[in-house]
Amino acid sequence: MSTKIKVAVIQLYSxxxxxxxxxxxxxxxxxxxAEQGAQLVVLPEYHLNGYLPEDPVYIEQAAQYQEYLDRYCALARELGICLxxxxxxxRHPATTQSAIFGSRTLSSEHGDYHLFNTSYFISHEGEILGFYxxxxxxxxxxxxxxxxxxKHSAISTPLGKVGILICWDLAFPEAFRQLVRDGADIVIVPACWTLDExxxxxxxxxxxxxxxxxNSMxxxxxxxxTCAVVFANAGGPSDTFVGLSQVAMPFVGPVxxxxxxxxxxxLADVDMEILKQSELNYLVREDMASKDWHY
Structure with a gap:
């Protein structure tokens, strides 16, 4: 049985x-x-409609999220890929509970609501296995x-344990630590990292x-x-977009x-043997699992 997972990263201009x-x-x-043999395909952040959070059309489109999520589930099932x-x-209606948890409440003619930026892991059978x-x-x-x-939790998938983070999460090592401590071998990071700010x-x-x-992070x-990082960034005109989508592995760097x-x-091969050997060398997971883990 091959220890390699074929991952496709799509850098997209929306x-x-x-x-x-x-x-x-x-x-x-x-x-x-899928035609090139990808087992897992990853798209970037905000790829459906960009980011215009004050535009009424944008707010209306956010209420349609289930339609597009269902269509992506159907696509994954049709192609037999994880996505x-x-x-x-x-867009979700505001609730008393969400206010307690500190969610930001916004208002429109349709009432109070919250906007969440959500990423899903969809199996090759079209089932949602987890979200972040x-x-x-x-x-x-x-x-x-x-x-x-x-909390940051790993998702059990046909490809092993996977964690998902989004864009600016990349700057927080604590998020990766929580995912890896929960068993994640692959951390997927959809992003829309641009130059305009x-x-x-x-x-x-x-x-x-x-x-x-x-590149450094x-x-x-x-x-x-000791994990693989799959970074899928938005693409577009070079005066605004950074791009640089990549798959990186210990010992190797960008594959x-x-x-x-x-x-x-x-496409890039995520070789699980590399992850195994890097852990044997660095013992990061072993340290975190020990009873006297000092962080």
């Missing part, structure tokens, strides 16, 4: 608010990946979205600092956790990647 057009394009790329369809922004709602919101997301309240101060010091940040997270912000799909 037209804002064109939810049907973006869905159709995403499906085309997923079909391409992480990036993230889907969901983004906890670590970027500063411009905080006025519009609610944080996920569930880069630090002017940072750009003066290093005009390419966003590239340095992403993806590689660091795979080494320090395959897109080196710019262009659209595309690539």
């Amino acid at each position: 037209k804002p608010l064109d939810i049907n057009g973006n869905f159709a394009k995403a499906c085309d790329f997923v079909h391409q990946a 992480v369809p990036g993230t889907i922004v969901e 709602r983004k906890k670590n919101l970027w500063r411009t997301e905080r006025p519009h979205q609610s944080r996920g309240q569930e 880069s630090s002017p101060y940072g750009l003066k010091l290093n005009p390419d600092y966003e590239t340095l940040v992403l 993806v590689t660091s997270r795979c080494f320090e956790n 395959n990647r897109i080196c710019d912000s262009s659209e595309g799909v690539f």
Whole structure:
């Protein structure tokens, strides 16, 4: 039995608010990946309609999330692949309980509601095996979205134990630690990491600092956790989008990647033997499982 899992990463440019057009394009790329033998296909964050949280159309589209989630489940079942369809922004009615948990309540003509940025793991049989709602919101997301309240937990899948994080979560090693301590071997990170909110101060010091940040963090997270990191970023014009989607492994670093912000799909083998040997070398999981684990 092969120890390798064939993962496809799709770097996609989405037209804002064109939810049907973006869905159709995403499906085309997923079909391409399946035809190339992918067992797991991953799309980027906000790929269905971009991010325009103050636009009434955007708010209306967020209420349609179940329709597109169901269609992605049907696609995974049709193609016989596991699928992480990036993230889907969901509108849910506000409740007393959600207010207690600190969710941000927004209002419209349809009443009070919450927006969550959610990523799902769908099996090759079209079943939802788990989901994750983004906890670590970027500063411009905080006025519009609610944080996920569930703990970071690994998802049992036909490919092994998988964890999901979203974009800015990448900057929080604690999130990876929780997933790995729960048994995750692969951590999937859909993202929409762009340049339009880069630090002017940072750009003066290093005009390419966003590239340095992403490449450094993806590689660091795979080494320090003896796990594979599947980073699927949005693509598009290089004056706004960073791209750099990649799959990274301990010992190796990036196994395959897109080196710019262009659209595309690539495949990479996640070799479980590499993860096993890296743990034998670094003993990260063994340390975390010990009774005297000091963190």
